[in-house]
Amino acid sequence: MNCPKCKTPSLVGTNPHSGISSLRCSACGGYWVKMEQILPMMELELFDDRADAPPKADAEVDAVTGLCPEGHGLMTRARVVTDDTFFLDRCIGCGGIWFDRGEWEKVASAHLVEEIAAFWTKAWQSRQRETSRQKEYLQ
Ligand SMILES: [Zn+2]
Ligand SMILES: [Zn+2]
Structure with missing residues (x-):
């Protein structure tokens, strides 16, 4: 399957x-995970952030959305306001x-794992804007 960001079959x-079952991009280190598997993955510490992993995603990679690797077209973005x-x-x-790469870590350190499902709701997004x-x- 194609990585949404690298657009190559590197998952x-x-x-x-x-x-x-989760997929990881061997090129950029991004993860493709189903909603119901995020919590178990966190609990089992299966997200892999080794030192020899590819460099962290830069702002440029994060700035665009991509296609679902499973062929459902463009994905929907949710803005997550942390530090x-x-x-x-x-x-x-x-x-x-x-x-x-590194985004699950930001979600975890902001203690937002249990709220992930709400990220794409209007209410959550307007709270983020606020x-x-x-x-x-x-500032
Ligand atoms: Zn990739
Ligand atoms: Zn899909």
Whole structure:
């Protein structure tokens, strides 16, 4: 399957023995995970952030969305306001979520794992806009 960001067939299966199916891009280190598998993956610490992994996704990679690797077309972006604002991409066709390298870590350190499902709702997004306006004001 094609990586949404690299647009090359570089997605490989991870964790074959855990019973959790997720895919990782061997080129950019991004992850393709289904919503219901995010929590188990976090708990089992299956997200791999080794030192020899590819470099972290830069802002340029994060700035554009991509195509669902499973062929459902363009994914939908959700803005996540933390100390380091970023975007997550989700396919509304299959519920898969694309994490650029390092993004799951940001979600985890902001304690937002349990709210991931809400990221793409209007209410959550307007709260994010409010938060970023407040941040701008305080700066
Ligand atoms: Zn990639
Ligand atoms: Zn899809």
